[in-house]
Amino acid sequence: MPGDVRSDGGGPGWVSSLRVRRRRAEGYTWSDGVTANPDDRWFADLMCAAQRGDGTAYTSLLRELVPLLRRVVTRRAGLDNEADIEDVVQDILLSVHTVRATFDPTRPFLPWLLAIARNRIVDAARRHGRARAREVSLEELTVTSGADPTNTSFDGGDTEALTKAIEELPPGQRQAISLLKLHGLSLREAAAATGMTEGALKVATHRAMAALRRKLAGE
């Protein structure tokens, strides 16, 4: 029972101090408030029982680990969203389950657990970093296209000059502009319609746009 073990893990101050020093010497290197956890032996016993197939002991162990893991994940992963923290905690629990055979009953439990936690936290941080790089904040986007001045301030322009400039383009460039920019065809559709390659269409469009820009600027 948890209570029994906790009382077993207590004792006079100097005993606890000795235990802390011994555990530090055994390699408890994380500074997450778990360096001197007196429950280590109890956790180890529960894990041994779980390795023998004891579901009740396993449930107790995992439930006891959750608050500890939440604390570790919050500190190490730098996550502030509760759902994200919970995701990482669940990841760690799943990993603990998958590799529970690697726990050696003769060795301390917490370094074993924290090595798994550290690995999963690093993976989660990497995933979050990638997802964040792909995301565009909704706050940065305008609600309607009306906020973009180019969408509202168009005065029609000199359509006559534009039409004339397009007509003066070489046939290939004119066709490309007409299909891609005026009729809105995709590159693939335009290529199928004209028999040109997509690369040739891109070049023709690029040259046509440059020529139109020059003509309309009055060069």
Added chain:
Amino acid sequence: MDRPTDILIERLAASVVPVRPLASPGVRALKWLGVAVLWMLAAALMIQPRADVIAAVRDPGFAAQAAVGVATAMVAATAAFASVVPGYGAWRRAALMTVPVIWFIWFAGGAVLAGIHAPLAVVGSECLASLLLFGSVPFVAIAVLLRRGAPLFPWRTLAWGALATGVLADVGTRFCHTNGTRAHLVWHAAGVLVVVAIGIAAAPAVLRWRRAV
């Protein structure tokens, strides 16, 4: 008890079955070495040992190199098995790195002392083929054994495993090929590096977190 984490715990506890704790990394490495040596013997018989194998074994230099090779393979394999057990101290892994360094220095020393008596290209194809044959089964065996552990550092783990395999294959090859020349030594070192590269390339496919439920 409605939180997803609590539900997950219930599911994990319901699916828990008895598992046998893994043996210590040293013991696992020893078992792997046993399998690998058996394969080496079989492969050596298939290829045919070199004509002067008895004399070679009696040569203290040859025996010492073979012993250093086997010790290196054993330590590298132990390092590989230790790296799939969470919580092993970093200092222990660092200590395990020293023997491969000794082996490499030994190897490089041998290469400097030996002279080139054979064409590099011919030697290379023979040595690489033998190394790959000798290393094939030990590599598969160590990959299978490593998959029972935690994939904490896949590249590092498989690099250690492949180094153990490559070095052991190198020792095995020496029983079938005369290899006192620098050309042989160069190609044997290259062969070991090829095996390590294969190991590193295979790491993400061999070692990854599997779905628990």
